[in-house]
Amino acid sequence: MDDGKPTEPKAKWWSRPSPGPATADEAPATAPAQPAGSAQAPASAEAPTTTLPPAAHGAPEAHGPGGTSVAPEAHAPHDAPEAPAVPDAPHDAPAPQPLHEPDPYGTPPYGGPGPWAPAPPVQRPTPAHGTPVPPPYAGTNGAGMSVAPPPPAPQDSHPPAPQWQSYDPWGAPRQPLVTQPGPPLPDGRRKNRRGAMLIGALLLALVAGGIGGGIGAYIERNGGLTSVELPQDERDGGGRAPDSVAGIAASALPSVVTLHVSGATESGTGTGFVLDDRGHILTNNHVVAPAGSSGEITVTFSGGETATAEVVGKDSGYDLAVVKVSGVSGLKPLPLGNSDNVQVGDPVVAIGAPFDLSNTVTSGIISAKDRPITAGGEKGDGSDVSYVNALQTDAPINPGNSGGPLVDTDAHVIGINSAIRAADSGSAGEGGQAGSIGLGFAIPINQGKRVAEQLINNGKATHPVIGVTLDMKYTGDGAKVGGSAQGSSPVTAGGPADKAGIEADDVVTEVDGERVHSGEELIVKIRSHRPGDRLELTVTRGGKDLSITLTLGSATGT
Numbered sequence: 001m002d003d004g005k006p007t008e009p010k011a012k013w014w015s016r017p018s019p020g021p022a023t024a025d026e027a028p029a030t031a032p033a034q035p036a037g038s039a040q041a042p043a044s045a046e047a048p049t050t051t052l053p054p055a056a057h058g059a060p061e062a063h064g065p066g067g068t069s070v071a072p073e074a075h076a077p078h079d080a081p082e083a084p085a086v087p088d089a090p091h092d093a094p095a096p097q098p099l100h101e102p103d104p105y106g107t108p109p110y111g112g113p114g115p116w117a118p119a120p121p122v123q124r125p126t127p128a129h130g131t132p133v134p135p136p137y138a139g140t141n142g143a144g145m146s147v148a149p150p151p152p153a154p155q156d157s158h159p160p161a162p163q164w165q166s167y168d169p170w171g172a173p174r175q176p177l178v179t180q181p182g183p184p185l186p187d188g189r190r191k192n193r194r195g196a197m198l199i200g201a202l203l204l205a206l207v208a209g210g211i212g213g214g215i216g217a218y219i220e221r222n223g224g225l226t227s228v229e230l231p232q233d234e235r236d237g238g239g240r241a242p243d244s245v246a247g248i249a250a251s252a253l254p255s256v257v258t259l260h261v262s263g264a265t266e267s268g269t270g271t272g273f274v275l276d277d278r279g280h281i282l283t284n285n286h287v288v289a290p291a292g293s294s295g296e297i298t299v300t301f302s303g304g305e306t307a308t309a310e311v312v313g314k315d316s317g318y319d320l321a322v323v324k325v326s327g328v329s330g331l332k333p334l335p336l337g338n339s340d341n342v343q344v345g346d347p348v349v350a351i352g353a354p355f356d357l358s359n360t361v362t363s364g365i366i367s368a369k370d371r372p373i374t375a376g377g378e379k380g381d382g383s384d385v386s387y388v389n390a391l392q393t394d395a396p397i398n399p400g401n402s403g404g405p406l407v408d409t410d411a412h413v414i415g416i417n418s419a420i421r422a423a424d425s426g427s428a429g430e431g432g433q434a435g436s437i438g439l440g441f442a443i444p445i446n447q448g449k450r451v452a453e454q455l456i457n458n459g460k461a462t463h464p465v466i467g468v469t470l471d472m473k474y475t476g477d478g479a480k481v482g483g484s485a486q487g488s489s490p491v492t493a494g495g496p497a498d499k500a501g502i503e504a505d506d507v508v509t510e511v512d513g514e515r516v517h518s519g520e521e522l523i524v525k526i527r528s529h530r531p532g533d534r535l536e537l538t539v540t541r542g543g544k545d546l547s548i549t550l551t552l553g554s555a556t557g558t
Helices: 187-222 245-255 285-291 445-458 496-500 519-527
Strands: 256-262 267-274 280-283 296-301 306-315 320-325 347-352 360-375 386-393 405-407 413-420 440-444 462-465 507-511 534-541 544-551 553-556
Touching: 245 256, 245 267, 245 347, 245 360, 245 405, 256 280, 256 285, 267 285, 267 347, 280 445, 285 296, 285 306, 285 320, 296 320, 306 445, 320 445, 347 413, 360 413, 360 440, 360 519, 386 413, 386 519, 413 445, 440 445, 462 519, 496 544, 507 519
Parallel strands: none
Antiparallel strands: 256 267, 256 296, 267 280, 280 320, 296 306, 306 320, 347 360, 347 405, 360 386, 386 440, 405 413, 413 440, 462 553, 507 534, 534 544
8 A cells, every 4th residue: 555655665864966967056955754644744945946866876865755755955044935846756757867977986975975075965854733733943153143033923813833943064163252352451451461471480399499499409318309218237247366467456456666767868668566555666678768978767657656766776787777766665675486487378468658648558478488589789789789588479479568477377477578570570660560569578577577676776787608708600500619810718717618628719509508600699688697606517619519518607787
């Protein structure tokens, strides 16, 4: 049964151009479906109406009440006469064809619908009589301006239906709200406002800067806004073993002093250690030599106390000297050990003031014993040359350590630090290395004790001698006695060598079974003994080896 509705498929909301030409006055309208049998409402536009053909390719079509098609509504005044209804298009009317062939690539508007196709046209409905209509729209436009409602329609026998709200969901958006500036203020008020804002900004910046500076200072002083405490070992360190380096240093340091010597032409710094409670201090001769006969010697103790010292006695051959301080109490003598009991590899500790750095402690071992060395010789006449049968150590010794103690694990003195070997046997001024390279030499304390006692008691020390003149230019192995010269003999008449039968040109090759390679080495070995000691010498004469025993004589040193 036909209910008056078109039999073609229902229109879909796809945007497709309507068939046939369209004029500027035509605007399609959409009417909601009305129940069957209801009266058809007259159109509210006086524009001519045309029958719309059936939708082609899915174009939308509008139906009025009872399934009839309605004409587009044109905007007209409210008092326009009613337009007649448009009858339904015949079902057998041929469908209009598009002006162009469909686009095979689907490009709108001639192909299939695309995502950018325009929205469907707005169809405005014509309500039936008696249908409630919302009141006319009153309000503001997009710019905030008031819009008055339209004037009422004139009264007649057939009052027109109230108008629907003119709302177009696809129409152009309303203008955004724009704040319109008010009238300009007078120049004085605008300047005052601007100045107040500037002053406020400056005050705010000052306050913020003060607060930031205070926070920064607090963070810098306290390490942050929160307190940080790092974990630490809270165990008591306690003491150290007496034979450890720390224990040895703690025991020996109170007895070690630093000497500052100044003279008429030169000055120097060295080290010494306390021998007794009467104020005698043992050091090297080359430490006190710059003072001469009128110089000044100042002694600084480990605790910082200072005192003036004077020379008691000195000996250049042994490179030892004794000075004494007066008016000082509470002195702690440093115990003396026995250097004859020292073995190679024994641990030792050296204490001194290298480069005037007082109370410096270094450690090492005994590297060798009975190492014959000579030191001094700056004068050129040999009067300042010292001959030492030294203890060699690798404990770092530097300028300023001279005269300081070399102690064993019992903190007993076994040597007096006296010399070092430079890298190229040169001084710092001559391009040599003045610092330690691990070759340090100390006078054995047994020899130092004997010389110190003689210097304290007599002001001078005695040297053991054999009574011969050696040929120091001899390059062969051994120590050669000088040749006879006209009117003189290299062997002192009535001396120990003369009494033992040594002759000119003899070569001494051994002393007490120890090999001798040079004249300096023979002197060193002899001076390691006391006057009156008996020595066994091996002498080569005319290609034959002879064994000779002699007793050492004595000579006063300088």
